[in-house]
Amino acid sequence: MEVTFRVYSWSHQPVLALTVMNSSAAFPISSEQFQVQGMTCQHCVRAVTQAIQASDAQAQVEVDLAAGRVTVRSALPRDRITAVIREEGYSVAA
Numbered sequence: 758m759e760v761t762f763r764v765y766s767w768s769h770q771p772v773l774a775l776t777v778m779n780s781s782a783a784f785p786i787s788s789e790q791f792q793v794q795g796m797t798c799q800h801c802v803r804a805v806t807q808a809i810q811a812s813d814a815q816a817q818v819e820v821d822l823a824a825g826r827v828t829v830r831s832a833l834p835r836d837r838i839t840a841v842i843r844e845e846g847y848s849v850a851a
């Protein structure tokens with residue numbers, strides 16, 4: 758009985774840790790749109806996309822150059838994404 762308990766408690770902890778990690782990956786992924794000024798070419802598209810993905814490798818980024826619209830599917834909070842785009846040198850409507 759004691760052995761069973763020990764085996765359970767040793768094996769149970771990693772299971773708990775795994776659950777915590779999975780739940781952080783399962784944070785609500787929201788889709789946010791940003792109006793961004795200053796993007797003119799595919800180089801800008803790549804710069805914005807890579808800057809966001811440097812903060813969240815799982816982020817999906819779509820850029821509509823003509824409309825100046827960036828759509829981001831990510832677990833990152835909106836103001837974090839805004840800050841990242843601004844750090845790249847583009848202006849983002851509030």
Ligand SMILES: [Cu+2]
Pocket residue numbers: 796797798799800801802
């Ligand atoms: Cu460009």
